[in-house]
Amino acid sequence: MTHTVLVCDDAIFMRTMISDILTQAGFEIVGEAESGSQAVEKYRTLKPDLVTMDIVMPDMGGIEAVREICRTDPEAKILMCSAMGQQALVVEAIQAGAKDFVVKPFQPSRVLEAVQRVLG
Amino acid sequence: MDLSKYAALFLAESREHLSSCNQLLLRWERDPAASDPVGGLFRSIHTIKGMGATMGFSGVAELAHRLESLLDALRQGRMTADARTFQLLFRAVDALGLAVESAAAGREVTPDAALASALDEAIGGAGRPVPAGAPVADAGPPRRRATDRPRGRSVQVMIRSDAVMRGARAVLAVRRAEVLGLVSAVRPPMVQLEREEFDGRLAFRIESGATDQEVAAAIRTAGEVEAVLFGTPSAAADGVERHRQIRVDLARLDRLMKQVGELVAARNRLGILAAGAGNAALAELSDRISRLVSEMQAEVIASRMTPVGEVFERFPRLVRDLARELGKRIRFDMEGEEIELDRSILDEIGDPLLHLIRNAADHGIESPEVRVRGGKPAEGRILLSATRERNSVALRVSDDGAGIDRAAILAQAAPRELADVAPDALSDDLLLRVIARPGFSTARAVSGVSGRGVGVDVAMTRVRALGGTLEIGSEVGKGTTFTIRVPLTLAIVRALLADAGGERYAVPLAYVAETVEFDARAVTALRSREALVVREQVIPTVHLRDLVASREHPAPARRPTVILEVGERRTALVVDALLGQQDIVVAPFDAPRGMPPYVGGATILADGAPALVLDAAALL
Numbered sequence: 001m002t003h004t005v006l007v008c009d010d011a012i013f014m015r016t017m018i019s020d021i022l023t024q025a026g027f028e029i030v031g032e033a034e035s036g037s038q039a040v041e042k043y044r045t046l047k048p049d050l051v052t053m054d055i056v057m058p059d060m061g062g063i064e065a066v067r068e069i070c071r072t073d074p075e076a077k078i079l080m081c082s083a084m085g086q087q088a089l090v091v092e093a094i095q096a097g098a099k100d101f102v103v104k105p106f107q108p109s110r111v112l113e114a115v116q117r118v119l120g
Numbered sequence: 121m122d123l124s125k126y127a128a129l130f131l132a133e134s135r136e137h138l139s140s141c142n143q144l145l146l147r148w149e150r151d152p153a154a155s156d157p158v159g160g161l162f163r164s165i166h167t168i169k170g171m172g173a174t175m176g177f178s179g180v181a182e183l184a185h186r187l188e189s190l191l192d193a194l195r196q197g198r199m200t201a202d203a204r205t206f207q208l209l210f211r212a213v214d215a216l217g218l219a220v221e222s223a224a225a226g227r228e229v230t231p232d233a234a235l236a237s238a239l240d241e242a243i244g245g246a247g248r249p250v251p252a253g254a255p256v257a258d259a260g261p262p263r264r265r266a267t268d269r270p271r272g273r274s275v276q277v278m279i280r281s282d283a284v285m286r287g288a289r290a291v292l293a294v295r296r297a298e299v300l301g302l303v304s305a306v307r308p309p310m311v312q313l314e315r316e317e318f319d320g321r322l323a324f325r326i327e328s329g330a331t332d333q334e335v336a337a338a339i340r341t342a343g344e345v346e347a348v349l350f351g352t353p354s355a356a357a358d359g360v361e362r363h364r365q366i367r368v369d370l371a372r373l374d375r376l377m378k379q380v381g382e383l384v385a386a387r388n389r390l391g392i393l394a395a396g397a398g399n400a401a402l403a404e405l406s407d408r409i410s411r412l413v414s415e416m417q418a419e420v421i422a423s424r425m426t427p428v429g430e431v432f433e434r435f436p437r438l439v440r441d442l443a444r445e446l447g448k449r450i451r452f453d454m455e456g457e458e459i460e461l462d463r464s465i466l467d468e469i470g471d472p473l474l475h476l477i478r479n480a481a482d483h484g485i486e487s488p489e490v491r492v493r494g495g496k497p498a499e500g501r502i503l504l505s506a507t508r509e510r511n512s513v514a515l516r517v518s519d520d521g522a523g524i525d526r527a528a529i530l531a532q533a534a535p536r537e538l539a540d541v542a543p544d545a546l547s548d549d550l551l552l553r554v555i556a557r558p559g560f561s562t563a564r565a566v567s568g569v570s571g572r573g574v575g576v577d578v579a580m581t582r583v584r585a586l587g588g589t590l591e592i593g594s595e596v597g598k599g600t601t602f603t604i605r606v607p608l609t610l611a612i613v614r615a616l617l618a619d620a621g622g623e624r625y626a627v628p629l630a631y632v633a634e635t636v637e638f639d640a641r642a643v644t645a646l647r648s649r650e651a652l653v654v655r656e657q658v659i660p661t662v663h664l665r666d667l668v669a670s671r672e673h674p675a676p677a678r679r680p681t682v683i684l685e686v687g688e689r690r691t692a693l694v695v696d697a698l699l700g701q702q703d704i705v706v707a708p709f710d711a712p713r714g715m716p717p718y719v720g721g722a723t724i725l726a727d728g729a730p731a732l733v734l735d736a737a738a739l740l
Binding site: 082084087088090091094095100101103113114117120 | 284285287288291292295314315316341342343
């Protein structure tokens with residue numbers, strides 16, 4: 001069965017790139033979000049198997065979104081997408097319930113490895 | 121999953137534990153009533169078992185499991201250790217070492233069935249015999265032990281060195297473990313992990329009903345995990361203060377050392393340029409760089425330093441086995457195990473020491489009967505010691521045995537060049553030259569231990585290759601002492617300083633056989649080359665003045681001659697004067713074009729003046 005993914009990032013470039021990597025690997029992108037609050041809302045309606053989450057986004061940040069999503073679904077499988085130098089934020093996201101992380105610039109193989117780990 | 125990349129780690133850790141096992145066994149055998157060796161043994165074997173099982177080395181895991189069962193029975197007092205038990209334990213530890221080495225090399229050996237049944241038999245009804253071919257997964261720790269260890273198992277995790285955000289990865293690994301049980305005693309503490317203030321290794325304890333394999337698998341889902349190991353990290357050194365350490369490939373340190381050497385050379389050039397530029401700011405900067413480079417060089421040298429104890433520790437077992445084999449009683453003591461040496465020298469020093477220790481046990485120490493007849497205690501003594509001497513380390517192998525019978529040595533050496541030397545005129549230096557001759561042996565029968573002639577000569581060659589020296593002191597009836605002196609590090613070499621035409625040259629002492637006075641009457645010709653007759657040996661001669669085309673000052677009337685020796689080949693190097701010995705740091709040399717081949721490098725002498733280092737091999 002194809003796994004469904006919700007891609008959250010405020011940059012179209014990043015959303016496109018992640019979508020491409022995952023689509024090529026056979027995943028189905030069921031939605032995109034450009035802010036934390038959109039991510040929370042779309043998670044509720046779409047119930048994706050996996051969420052990729054940018055950390056810094058307008059209106060509601062990625063970490064707060066993780067906290068919010070995990071409050072309703074502790075089993076949510078969220079993969080953080082971080083930039084270099086954001087280790088403290090990544091740690092915070094993990095404590096909030098994120099299951100794994102990848103660091104930009106993305107290497108497709110690393111992204112897919114992380115996705116496989118998260119989906120178990 | 122590809123486990124091959126953990127093989128090196130597995131091997132290194134297992135070796136440490138096996139070495140510690142040998143030490144503990146020796147201590148236990150000496151004092152069977154002592155209770156702590158068996159505990160340490162049990163822990164080490166248990167750790168090896170866990171690692172072996174994780175690696176999928178079923179041979180290692182099964183043997184370790186049997187050995188562990190026997191140790192457990194001994195530890196619990198269900199049986200007591202007698203001489204046969206110790207023999208069996210030694211044998212099993214050896215076999216385990218072999219299994220570990222071959223498994224790590226990619227070829228698992230077939231388990232020794234005889235040993236396995238001997239172990240099972242020894243355990244007998246007291247233990248928990250292993251069904252043949254028991255699945256590796258069953259080789260986990262017995263559940264019962266969870267209760268005698270209230271805080272669960274110790275887990276070590278290594279994050280890959282090329283991973284990004286290793287701190288966050290470590291946090292993730294801890295979180296994954298927490299899913300399976302109660303995690304405590306995280307080292308370094310979580311706050312440090314979060315800030316990536318660690319070297320990629322973390323350890324914690326986990327209380328969980330899951331097997332080692334399940335725990336390892338869960339931790340690995342954190343990603344970028346290099347290795348997961350079970351057991352106390354300090355089991356090999358119980359009670360010893362643990363330093364935070366990281367394993368570094370020696371080749372990397374070698375490159376670093378080489379680069380620092382080049383940096384030193386560049387710094388020296390900068391110093392000269394800055395001094396001539398008349399720019400105060402530049403001169404100050406050059407001074408600062410100079411200091412920093414010196415400090416860096418010292419740090420790099422320090423990072424390569426390893427205690428000699430690492431090499432020493434295999435010898436007690438060796439001497440014990442030798443003594444048995446030879447029917448002798450030998451007490452073996454070690455001193456100065458904490459003295460440090462450059463890792464690459466340490467790796468080379470084991471063999472020479474082995475030969476000298478074998479010699480001491482075989483030729484030095486007499487049989488108990490002979491000793492008692494000679495008024496000595498029946499038990500002989502061999503002492504292996506290390507002492508730091510400025511820029512070198514002296515390693516001594518002394519025995520209180522028979523000493524070397526000089527008359528017998530001369531009888532053996534005759535009718536060669538020593539025929540006219542009286543036994544009491546045979547100096548220690550000459551004695552060493554004779555017995556260090558390839559193939560020399562006075563042993564009446566080849567004993568299988570030493571006496572094949574490959575003892576002192578091998579030691580001598582190896583030590584010389586390191587830029588070191590070998591000395592001997594021997595007294596009939598009292599014993600023999602061999603002293604190896606090696607530089608602390610390969611970057612520092614002991615050299616003989618010589619003058620030719622007012623310039624100073626350094627000759628590495630390792631290649632200096634002796635120095636003699638140049639005697640014009642002893643000059644002869646050897647294949648149309650000038651040669652010198654020294655004790656009836658014809659040695660080709662090289663005048664350093666001619667070589668460097670010096671026309672400064674007239675040559676002095678009395679000229680010392682340095683006899684260089686590389687392997688079997690010799691050359692007499694005639695110089696103007698000898699200026700003593702000095703430890704020099706040989707700087708890698710960017711030879712300008714046209715630099716003659718006999719220049720091996722350059723150095724700055726203690727007084728700050730530069731000198732060329734002669735390459736002895738190129739002068740032959």
